[in-house]
Amino acid sequence: MSPAFPLVRTTSPVPEAERAAILAAPEFGRHFTDHMAQALWTPEAGWHDRSVGPLKPFSLHPGTAALHYAQEVFEGLKAYRHADGSVWLFRPERNARRFARSAARMGLPPLPEEDFLASVEALVRADEPWVPVTAGEESLYLRPFMFAAETFLGVRPAERVAYSVIACPTRPYFSAGTGGVALWVSTTYTRAGRGGTGATKCGGNYGASLAAQAEALQHGCDQVLYLDSTDEEGCIEESGAMNLFLVTAAGELVTPALGTILEGVTRDTALTLAPDFGLAPVERPVTFKEFRAGLADGTITEVFAAGTAAVLTPVLGIKGEGYALTVGDGTPGRLTTALRERMLDLQYGRAEDTHGWLRRVL
Structure with a gap:
């Protein structure tokens, strides 16, 4: 001991x-x-x-x-x-x-x-x-x-x-609260490379993110959406300091696979809770082309970001050079909201902790 x-x-x-x-x-x-x-x-x-x-x-x-x-x-x-x-x-x-x-x-x-x-x-x-x-x-x-x-x-x-x-x-990290955020798809900056420190929670990763965050703000967005390359042929990775999730019309909760992204505690919690809401958790690479097409044709119905500070934050739209896409109908999704409420209820003791996740201090 x-x-x-x-x-x-x-x-x-x-x-x-x-x-x-x-x-x-x-x-x-x-x-x-x-x-x-x-x-x-x-x-x-x-x-x-x-x-x-x-x-x-x-x-x-x-x-x-x-x-x-x-x-x-x-x-x-x-x-x-x-x-x-x-x-x-x-x-x-x-x-x-x-x-x-x-x-x-x-x-x-x-x-x-x-x-x-x-x-x-x-x-x-x-x-x-x-x-x-x-x-x-x-x-x-x-x-x-x-x-x-x-x-x-x-x-x-x-x-x-x-x-x-x-x-x-x-209090909540985003001033918008549960109202949602918009993401800027950066083709100028990437977050991490294979074998690098993408899965590490170190200050250098966050220092290097500040220019990308400033770019997002210049385009009227709250956070940056990183790809694994500086063109739109790559895969989506993270949103600023948060993991990214997609809800599909087929009933899946999809998030990028681990490797160059942070293994978030909130990320794992969302994946574990997904079946309670009729969602099949899926961890796999998601190309930006698939992501953009899914938003356009409605096969991706909801998007949210997840992190300790942000909890689950709805993503209402994405922007890039020459385009702007709305997620769903532009309001926080039903399943995103339900997952978020369940997570908060667990953290604040309003729901039964059947997973043994809570640790009492006082």
Whole structure:
């Protein structure tokens, strides 16, 4: 059993009135809780110095390896307050395993699953007053991350690695809520290549996405839709930081196969729940030509994006150079809405958890 993350409480917490004001209107990634979890790794000692203490800045030498070689990975998950006041995590074990896979891909030491879970739970317990009482979809977003903390300029895996977990109260990621989004099909940028870091949750992937996101915004769209090539002869991959799903008239829930895309926890949840709604889950390559034709002839009836922050977000239309296509009748699809509601009901304890996905913290 991994040692606990002992707590040293801050002597200067955010005042209660200020915290209440933040929780009344939380914004994604804007306000942070009072504490952070931490651990260090070196080849000699392995993982050590586990703790939860006051939230504070890192002090980094200008030669810190992560600043130069982007040796860094992270995760994202949420803590949900149920109607009885209890606080739960949703499938955190899958985040822990993906975090370890991401670390291995980036030459970082995998954090044991028990340490991942212990650190997240310890932070939630320390900052329990920050978990919102939901009036809609508020939650406490948790960001575990690790980075190369060694002061060294040289292309090799770092021999000092820092791990931390921070948290912020949040509401739905998209301001449109369940109203839906539009996607811009980029033929300028691709997200990943075979053998690359597409399946890894690392900062470099997201940094490289910012120009594509700006391109989408310039064309009046909310997010980018990536293909696996810079022409429309390729296959669809992801939508920004979210997995993509298609509902077909034949009763299938289709999503691109794994390999160069992120193995999303919400993605797996949607696939698992699909049969409850009469949908056959299918993971396979989808060419853009098939996707565009399916939207035009109605064989693709609904499209949605899936992710921890976005939950299930309806896609109402796509645009590209010289065309604009509407998904269905241009409103959120019936099955998308039903799947979304079921997922939220599970996360907030309003539906029976027959899969054993919820993990109680408090």
